Each structure stands twice: as C-alpha cells, then as structure tokens.
C-alpha cells in the first residue's frame with residue numbers, strides 16, 4: 001500500500017479544509033468513502049475491471065491537491081452544488097459504484113460539485129458546454145464531481161472539453177459523473193479530451209435511464225497521457241435506449257483504456273456500442289465492454305462493436321467484449337477486430353502519387369470517420385472531422401515548440 | 407523512354423519473371439498478350455513498384471532514371487500510371503478527396519502550388535465528361551459500390567486527371583461492354599500526346615482496334631517469346647497461343 005499511503009495521509013491532513021470548503025451533501029458521504037478507499041487501496045491489475053491499467057503507478061507521483069473554486073458561467077442549467085435549486089441528497093453518490101476505489105477516493109477528496117439540472121419538459125436551445133482547462137506549473141491533481149439530472153421529458157446536449165496548457169506539468173484528474181435521466185429524456189453528451197502526454201485522467205461515469213429515455217454518450221480521446229474511462233449504464237425503464245461511442249487516437253506512449261458495463265434490467269431496451277481505436281508508435285489501447293441482460297429483460301436488443309487499427313508494429317491493443325445473458329428472448333451481438341492499415345489500399349494511393357504519410361493519414365481518418373459520423377450535433381461533428389484529421393497529421397495547435405510532441 | 411533489361415522477379419518466393427527485355431520509346435504503344443498466369447500483371451506491378459513483388463535481377467530505367475531505386479509515389483510523379491486489373495476499394499475515402507490528394511501531390515513534386523478548389527472541381531468535371539463517369543460516384547468512397555465497368559472507367563478517369571507520360575492498362579477492357587470500351591478507348595486517345603507511351607495488356611483485339619499498337623509482344627511463362635506488329639493480336643485472338651508454344655518447343 002505504498003501509493004495509497006500518501007492519499008491516506010493527505011486525507012487526514014486535508015479533510016478539515018475540504019469539509020469547510022465543501023457542502024453538507026458531499027460531506028455526508030466523505031468519511032464512509034474514505035473508509036472504503038482506505039480498506040481497498042488502489043485496484044490492482046488482478047481486479048477484473050482494472051486489468052489493463054496500473055492505477056497505483058498513475059497515482060504514485062506527488063501531486064498537490066487543487067482546492068480551487070469552480071469557475072462556471074452561472075446559467076439556468078448549470079450550478080455549483082452549493083447553489084443547487086434542488087435537494088441533491090437523493091441523487092448524490094447514489095448510482096455511483098461506492099465499491100470502486102477511484103469513485104471512493106473522488107468522493108472523499110472532491111470539495112466542489114457541478115450540477116447540470118434540466119427541469120421537466122425543458123429543452124435548452126444551445127448545447128451546454130463545460131470546459132475543464134488544466135493550468136499551472138506544479139504537479140497537481142483535481143477531483144471533479146458532476147451530477148446531471150434531467151427531469152421527465154427534458155432534452156439536452158452537453159459538451160465537455162478537457163484541455164491543458166501545453167506543455168504542462170504532470171496533472172491527474174479523477175472525475176465521477178452521475179447522470180440521472182428520468183422518463184422520456186433525450187440526452188446527447190460528448191466528452192473530448194485534448195490534454196498532454198503528462199496528463200492522467202480517471203473518469204467514472206454512471207448513467208441511469210428511465211422509461212423511453214434515449215442517451216448518447218461519446219468519449220473522444222484526441223490527446224492525453226493516460227486516459228481511463230469507465231462508463232456504467234443502468235437501463236431501468238422500459239424502451240430505454242443507449243448508444244455509447246468511443247473514438248480513441250493514441251500515439252507515442254499514450255495509454256487509453258475504456259471500460260463499459262451496460263445493464264439491461266427491464267424488458268425492451270436497446271443498447272449500441274461502437275468504440276474505435278487508432279494506435280500508433282508505442283501506444284497501448286484497451287477496451288472491455290460488458291453487456292449484462294438480466295432475467296426479466298426480455299426483448300433486449302444489443303450491439304457491441306470494438307474495431308481497432310494498429311498503425312505501427314509496436315502499438316498494442318487489448319479487446320474484451322463480453323455478453324452475460326439471463327433472459328431468453330433477446331437479440332445481442334458483439335464483435336471486435338484488430339487490424340493493420342490496408343496494404344493494398346496504401347499501394348493504390350502511392351501509385352497515384354499520394355505520399356505515404358498522407359496516404360496513411362487518409363486511411364486512419366477514414367477508419368475513424370464512422371464514429372464521428374454518428375455525432376448528432378452538427379457543429380461538433382464538423383469540428384471533430386477537422387480535429388481528428390489534424391490529429392492524424394500530427395498537428396496540435398500548441399505543439400510547435402513542444403519537446404514532448406516530437 | 408522505358409527500358410527493361412533482363413528483369414527477373416519473384417512473388418511469394420516463386421520466380422515469375424524470368425528475364426524480360428523490353429524497350430518502349432516515347433509515343434509508342436506496346437500490347438502485351440499472354441496466357442493467364444504468365445506474369446503480365448507481375449511485370450506491371452514491378453514497373454510501378456508494388457512491394458509485394460521482389461526484383462532479383464535486371465534493371466528498369468525510365469527517361470534515364472533508375473526506376474527500381476525510386477519509391478512508388480516518386481515513380482508516379484515521374485509520370486507512370488497503372489490502370490489496375492482489379493481496382494482497389496478504399497472505404498471512407500471519398501473519390502474527391504482521393505483525387506485532390508493525388509493531383510496536388512503531383513503538382514507539389516513539379517514545384518507547383520496546390521490547385522484552388524474551384525479549379526480542381528472544374529478539372530474533375532472536365533475529365534469526368536471525357537470518360538463518361540457519373541458525378542455521383544465522386545462523392546462515394548473510392549471504388550466502393552462501383553460496378554465492374556465503373557471501376558474500369560474510374561481508372562481511366564484517374565489517368566485523365568493525372569496526365570501520365572507512360573500508362574499501363576492491365577486488362578482495362580475486361581468487364582467493359584462495347585459502348586463503355588469505346589468511350590474509354592476514345593478517352594485514352596484524347597489524352598494522348600505525341601510523347602505518351604503505353605503498355606496495354608489485353609486478351610482481345612477489340613481494344614487494339616481503337617488504340618493501335620506499334621508492337622505486340624507475347625509473354626509466356628515469364629518471358630517475352632514473340633514480338634511482331636499489330637497483325638499478331640488478331641492472329642492470337644483467332645488461334646490462341648498453342649501455335650506459339652509449338653514453335654518454342
């Protein structure tokens with residue numbers, strides 16, 4: 001328990017300050033969560049859902065704890081927990097998996113929370129955008145907490161950007177996001193990560209869906225160091241639908257680990273998953289996705305796809321789609337592929353005079369296009385086509401003089 | 407001028423070309439005929455630099471340059487174009503983007519600025535009309551969902567866009583109906599200048615009725631065993647290769 005020790009000591013020293021700066025609803029969960037973390041420590045790679053990522057190593061550096069204030073544009077739909085228009089106690093830390101060590105650590109250390117609240121039948125016209133911008137010169141960790149509550153019949157598009165000044169020191173972010181969708185809700189949520197090779201991100205997202213709700217969640221990893229995205233979905237109302245999309249682009253020593261669980265708890269729900277990875281250099285990718293269909297969840301339909309391209313001989317991809325079905329009347333498919341760039345297509349392009357680097361970019365971009373095509377919100381889709389292509393060309397707005405990006 | 411000397415090549419460890427000598431002067435059209443599996447496509451692929459084929463002996467020069475020392479894309483920039491026997495599908499890359507990349511790469515190699523978007527689209531339209539290829543195919547992925555005939559026309563369309571000085575047509579006529587064949591052949595003839603040379607691989611006389619060859623070569627078992635004038639093509643179409651094989655033994 002070496003890596004854990006500094007967090008245990010940190011909590012003993014900082015708990016009082018954190019508690020003072022925080023709010024009752026968060027403080028009520030704090031000590032118990034710390035207890036869970038203290039008892040379990042960081043998950044080792046023997047823990048099924050953490051098989052592909054060495055968590056303790058990522059938390060080992062000495063990070064300063066950020067206790068800064070949330071900097072949000074107050075609006076009709078965005079609040080800090082302190083200013084919440086509703087009682088958060090029935091929602092806070094309820095669908096999050098309390099037994100997950102990272103969620104527990106986040107619950108213990110997070111001092112502020114961001115609430116996105118859309119009242120019944122409201123449809124915000126503009127998308128709700130949240131930017132998390134990592135700045136500073138010292139190694140720092142942030143523990144972000146978000147609650148998204150969409151009341152019955154409401155709709156929202158949410159775009160979350162993780163960015164960092166470039167070059168950056170070591171940054172570590174944990175995020176726990178609980179998303180509660182009541183009946184007949186439509187939610188599109190996008191998380192776009194564009195940080196630096198020295199940033200680590202541990203994100204745990206929990207989504208609960210009521211009857212007739214439709215949720216699309218996309219996680220797009222363009223730049224980063226270590227990116228770990230866990231997403232659990234609980235389909236609890238009939239006819240609920242979820243689509244999980246993932247676009248992961250890794251190069252150099254990037255490590256990208258997406259881990260999903262979709263629980264079909266009631267009949268007639270639909271789930272779709274499409275995660276695509278393009279890995280270059282020594283990048284490592286992992287995808288593990290489990291679809292769990294419970295006994296009563298008849299007429300479930302589910303499609304899970306993970307397609308991967310290893311563009312260099314040193315890139316590594318681990319893929320593990322899983323189906324666990326206890327109902328008999330279901331339609332579930334899953335599949336995964338790991339391939340290399342199509343050599344005949346590459347040759348065809350070269351014969352037409354297209355330089356090799358350009359030809360490879362075109363092929364990688366074509367491969368990723370399928371995930372971007374699925375993005376509903378048009379301006380974002382157009383922006384992502386450009387960003388993804390730039391990424392494959394090795395361009396980065398702030399990378400020109402950066403040693404790390406060479 | 408393309409000059410091939412004593413060319414030997416292997417694929418998958420097997421020797422396919424067993425000493426080819428062939429010189430094609432500027433402005434000349436050479437037809438290559440031969441039995442299936444004789445090595446015609448192998449010869450084409452070696453000329454354009456397909457890495458699957460390994461040259462074990464011999465040389466190829468193009469306008470005095472050592473072709474075998476050049477990368478595939480450099481050979482293309484030097485003016486060599488191959489119409490593939492089996493054109494390749496590239497899902498997710500639109501014809502327009504593909505062509506734009508190819509045209510601008512060629513221009514860059516010539517020290518020219520990339521084409522402006524409007525000029526590029528104008529060029530596309532002009533060349534499409536030349537080979538009678540539908541605009542709607544341009545928004546699709548390269549060759550994806552194209553019929554056999556559309557794929558072949560698309561090869562000639564690409565040739566028209568890139569204006570090569572040496573063209574290889576590897577069974578471009580196979581799979582084309584009579585009308586399509588005429589359009590493609592006439593398109594090719596319009597593109598030709600006095601300097602354009604070509605190597606035309608075919609099993610049929612029909613294409614050669616439109617594109618008159620200066621020489622007809624017979625390739626059997628990795629060697630050119632006979633070279634004559636255009637009348638040889640008709641004779642082969644009528645009588646096959648057995649009489650040539652008989653002459654050899």
Ligand SMILES: Nc1ncnc2c1ncn2[C@@H]1O[C@H](COP(=O)(O)OP(=O)(O)O)[C@@H](O)[C@H]1O
Nearest residue numbers: 417418422441442443444445446447448449458
């Ligand atoms: N990529 C390849 N891999 C393995 N064998 C090949 C390949 N290409 C050609 N060959 C073999 O080489 C020989 C010559 O083929 P090819 O040049 O395509 O003949 P042609 O075009 O004259 O019909 C054949 O026996 C064929 O099977």
Ligand SMILES: [Mg+2]
Nearest residue numbers: 446447448491
């Ligand atoms: Mg052939």
